[in-house]
Amino acid sequence: GAGVSQSPRYKVAKRGQDVALRCDPISGHVSLFWYQQALGQGPEFLTYFQNEAQLDKSGLPSDRFFAERPEGSVSTLKIQRTQQEDSAVYLCASSLVWGAFNSPLHFGNGTRLTVT
Amino acid sequence: KNEVEQSPQNLTAQEGEFITINCSYSVGISALHWLQQHPGGGIVSLFMLSSGKKKHGRLIATINIQEKHSSLHITASHPRDSAVYICAVYSSGTYKYIFGTGTRLKVLA
Numbered sequence: 001g002a003g004v005s006q007s008p009r010y011k012v013a014k015r016g017q018d019v020a021l022r023c024d025p026i027s028g029h030v031s032l033f034w035y036q037q038a039l040g041q042g043p044e045f046l047t048y049f050q051n052e053a054q055l056d057k058s059g060l061p062s063d064r065f066f067a068e069r070p071e072g073s074v075s076t077l078k079i080q081r082t083q084q085e086d087s088a089v090y091l092c093a094s095s096l097v098w099g100a101f102n103s104p105l106h107f108g109n110g111t112r113l114t115v116t
Numbered sequence: 117k118n119e120v121e122q123s124p125q126n127l128t129a130q131e132g133e134f135i136t137i138n139c140s141y142s143v144g145i146s147a148l149h150w151l152q153q154h155p156g157g158g159i160v161s162l163f164m165l166s167s168g169k170k171k172h173g174r175l176i177a178t179i180n181i182q183e184k185h186s187s188l189h190i191t192a193s194h195p196r197d198s199a200v201y202i203c204a205v206y207s208s209g210t211y212k213y214i215f216g217t218g219t220r221l222k223v224l225a
Contacts, residue, residue, distance in 0.1 A: 004158075033213070042120075042202055042215035043159075056212075091159065105149065105204075105213070109158035 002026075006092050006108035013082045013115050021077045021111045023092030029106070034067055034077050035091040037110070043091055049075060082115045089113075119143050122203050122216040129223050135190040137219045139203030142184065150177050150188045151202040153218070159202070162188070193223045 005024040013019050025032050030051055035043035036059075045059040051072035060067070064083075069075040079086055089110040095103040120141045129135050139148070150162045163170050163177040165186065170177050174193075179186040190197055203216040 035215075040217070042204075042217045044215070045212055048212070093159075104161045104164050106161070107151075107159035 004092055004094055004106050004108035006090075006111050008111060009109065011111055011113045013113065015082060015084060015115055017082050018078065018080045019082055019113065021079075021090050021113070023075045023077070023094075023108060025073065025075070025092070025094030026096075026106055027073070029094035029096050031095045031097065031103075032069060032075050033093045033105070034075070035093065036061075037089045037091055039088075046077070046090075079113075082113075084115045087113055087115045118217070120203055120205055120214050120216040122201075122219050124219060125217070126220045127222070129193050129221070131194055131223055131225050133193050133223075135193050135197075135221065135223075137188045137201050137203075137221070139186045139188070139216055140184060141186075141203075141205045141214070143205065143214065144208035145181075145184075145205040146208050147206040148179055148186050149204040149206070149213070150186070151204055153200040153202060155199075162201075190221075195223045195225050198222045 007022045032049040034046040037043045047057040047067045048055050049069040052069050064080045066078045089112050091110045092108045093105045095105050097103045123138045147166045149164050151159045152162050153159045165179045174191045176189040200218040200220050202218045204213045
């Protein structure tokens, strides 16, 4: 596709429900990042993939959060037993090369999760 | 203290004004991004800098590596420039970006 695509655009979940957020990066992009952005704040790192390998998941706030990228393209961020504090915009970004040092980040439009 | 700090946090300007947004960081970096985020929208990368200055249309970005400081300038501002501008640094030796909290700009017609 032309850009990074995220779905759904909006998700309302009742507390305790499980949710799955999808990211479809630009074709051929090696690096994929998930970020969490609370209202009025900058994005906070959650996890990083290089192809299908999850190299860093240190930003995942709890073991209720799980991310995968099994074939090195589409990624899914899953949140189990959602809590109100999980309400945020979840952003996915990809870049062409590993490390992204000289390769710009391309962001999706995000998924706004509201937990009621 | 945040590793990336932006100022001001909020800025209101009249159409046509020259605008400056500042970013200071405390970590070693390989590159710095200026990003634009519209309400309800995704994030667009405006510039990626590792030294010097870049210009694109009415936007100018500068970086001083020694002083660990970058500025984003908007000349002849327009209401469509209203957005949140975010500074993000690519931390040396890692693959991680560290984001500032953003500067919310509103340009009035």
